[in-house]
Amino acid sequence: MNKLWDKWNFLVFSLIIMLFLILSGSGSEITVVSMVYVGEKSDYSYLSQAFFGLEKAREDFNIGVREITWNSSVPEDPVIDSHGNRSSMVFIMGNIMNGYEQNISRQYPDVPLVMIDGSEVSGTTSKSIFFSMYGASYLAGVLAANKTKTGNLGIIAGVDAPVIRGFSDGFLDGAKAERPDVNVTISYIADDYSGFSMPEKAGEITHEMYANNTDVIYGVAGGSGLGIINSARNLSGLYIIATDADQSGLAPETVIASAIKSLDTVVYDEIERYVSGSFSPSSDVRSLADSGSSLVSNPLFENISSFIEIRNNEAIEKEKNYFLSHSLR
Numbered sequence: 001m002n003k004l005w006d007k008w009n010f011l012v013f014s015l016i017i018m019l020f021l022i023l024s025g026s027g028s029e030i031t032v033v034s035m036v037y038v039g040e041k042s043d044y045s046y047l048s049q050a051f052f053g054l055e056k057a058r059e060d061f062n063i064g065v066r067e068i069t070w071n072s073s074v075p076e077d078p079v080i081d082s083h084g085n086r087s088s089m090v091f092i093m094g095n096i097m098n099g100y101e102q103n104i105s106r107q108y109p110d111v112p113l114v115m116i117d118g119s120e121v122s123g124t125t126s127k128s129i130f131f132s133m134y135g136a137s138y139l140a141g142v143l144a145a146n147k148t149k150t151g152n153l154g155i156i157a158g159v160d161a162p163v164i165r166g167f168s169d170g171f172l173d174g175a176k177a178e179r180p181d182v183n184v185t186i187s188y189i190a191d192d193y194s195g196f197s198m199p200e201k202a203g204e205i206t207h208e209m210y211a212n213n214t215d216v217i218y219g220v221a222g223g224s225g226l227g228i229i230n231s232a233r234n235l236s237g238l239y240i241i242a243t244d245a246d247q248s249g250l251a252p253e254t255v256i257a258s259a260i261k262s263l264d265t266v267v268y269d270e271i272e273r274y275v276s277g278s279f280s281p282s283s284d285v286r287s288l289a290d291s292g293s294s295l296v297s298n299p300l301f302e303n304i305s306s307f308i309e310i311r312n313n314e315a316i317e318k319e320k321n322y323f324l325s326h327s328l329r
Contacts, residue, residue: 032064033057033271034078034087038096039197041067043223046244046263050093050116053267060268061275075100079108087111089274091267094118095163096193101126112279114270116263117163120283128283129266133243134170135288135319136259137218139295140241141174142311143257143304144216145182147239154209154217155186156202156228158195167220167243167259169326173318185209189224199227206231210238218259219243229255248298257297257304262286285323289316 035054041047058065066087068076078090090111092101095118105113105123115121120128144153153175157164168186175182187205189195202224209217210232218241219228225242232238233251240251242258266286273279286292297304 030064031061031089031275032066032085032087033089033091034066034068035091035093036068036070036076036078036097036100037093038070038193040223043226044245044247044250045222045225045242046261047093047222049245049261049263050091050267053264054091054271056264057268057271061271063271063275070097070100075103078104079111089271089279090114091116091270092118095161112274116266124281125279126281127270127279129270130283130285131261131263131292132166132285132287132319132323133259133261133293134166134322135315136293136295137167137170138174138177138315138318139288139308139311140218140257140259141171141176141184142178142315143174143295143307144171144218144241145175145178146307147256148179148182148216149237150213150215151179151182152212152214153182153184154214155184155220156205156209156217156224157186157188157220158222158224159190159193160188161193164220165326166322167218169322170319171218174315177318185212185214189221196222196224199224199230202227203231206238207235210235215239216241216256226250246296248296248300252298252300255298256301257295257308259295260293262292262294266292287316287323288312288319 037047039047041051068078079087090113092115098119101115101121105121105126109123113126115128117130155168155171172184175184189198189201202221206228215237216239219225220243229240229251232240232254240255242255244261246258246260248255295308297308
């Protein structure tokens with residue numbers, strides 16, 4: 001009788017423990033982060049930087065990741081997927097999706113949303129982060145004007161858009177500050193955002209600029225930047241300053257520096273804030289002053305690093321003045 005009673009007690013105790021585990025587990029569902037983007041995530045540029053931060057967060061915080069390639073004709077719901085699964089947090093990358101983020105914020109006011117490099121989004125759980133690239137681009141212009149032998153510099157940009165003008169304005173102002181007689185030519189790859197995914201066209205423009213005696217090119221072209229670098233690799237005396245990510249490893253003898261955004265750090269930090277319960281809505285501008293952007297030199301080119309360091313404070317001051325007179329979005 002006692003043995004039977006002991007077995008019964010053990011069974012009841014086991015059932016209670018199982019029920020406790022089931023109930024406690026139901027409140028600890030995995031955090032899923034959606035990232036909505038346009039282009040190829042392995043572009044060695046803007047998106048690669050963002051996904052580097054996302055992957056690090058996945059490893060460190062054991063989160064799930066949902067990747068969404070944005071389609072303007074049929075925008076996908078970044079919170080509820082086709083199986084009814086719900087994301088905990090949403091990142092929207094780039095101002096090509098301006099307007100879409102507001103719709104998502106209104107539809108899901110309880111879901112933290114981070115808009116990067118786009119319009120300012122309102123909402124009690126929404127955050128807007130914009131990267132000013134004027135300061136880093138100013139340094140790139142100073143460097144290019146110092147490096148050129150022909151006096152002819154070029155900018156190859158994906159499209160003429162507000163998000164690009166900080167790059168081009170900064171580069172032009174830096175180049176003229178260093179060498180007033182320098183000539184800067186700017187060429188846009190396309191009339192729309194497809195210009196960030198046209199490496200062949202970017203390569204053709206690179207050859208055209210080189211034929212016109214340009215010897216330093218600033219590539220502000222996202223995934224199209226690979227076309228600029230691959231073409232320049234075979235053109236003697238032509239140097240490239242890349243953007244968004246350090247691309248010196250793609251062509252060590254050609255890419256002398258890269259104006260980068262700390263996208264990886266920003267994505268990682270915002271996920272960490274959400275996981276820790278400290279995420280809060282705001283509208284932030286990251287710049288050279290707070291290491292949100294920087295100009296990273298290729299160590300194979302001597303003295304560039306010290307040259308950049310000497311002019312860094314100058315670029316920070318120029319960027320502050322630029323803030324006061326220009327709309328950054």
